[in-house]
Amino acid sequence: MPDITEILKRARPRERSVTLCLAGDEAAEVERLERQLSDLSDSWQPDSLGAKDPAEALTKRIKAARDRMRKSEVEFRFRALGEKVWSDLLAAHPGGKGQSFDPNTFPKALISAAAIEPAMTPDQVAELFEVLNEGQRQDLWQAAFEVNTEATSIPFSVSASGIFNSLSEGK
Structure with a gap:
């Protein structure tokens, strides 16, 4: 069994990432085009042998908008804070009765402190929050919080498991 010196040399802080689509306008465009496509599939009938299905053009526009998205x-990317930094951050944002932290100030401060790519100041996090929707804000907050509070274990992958099983059977 390795001694603590060897363990400390190998230890790395937990990291976690979350990917956000920042093109809210393109998301709306995809939704609009998909509604048009859905409406067309119920009503369009060719009026001649040379008639082109308008669904083809809509599908191309949907693909282009999704590519832009x-x-x-x-x-x-977020990295877990050390014990002292975590403790100091909690102390700087005390919660009210029954709360571990201030829910209005702590999330932005934690996102800022734990963000490694891109690095962000609390003011930049606040500015970003003005253009993100609640779901996106929650995704960032959850990633920053969980990287600091969840234990690290080897995750199970359903997709990879299926591939591993098929590779094992082929031996």
């Missing part, structure tokens, strides 16, 4: 995705 993918290009707008940003990965936010």
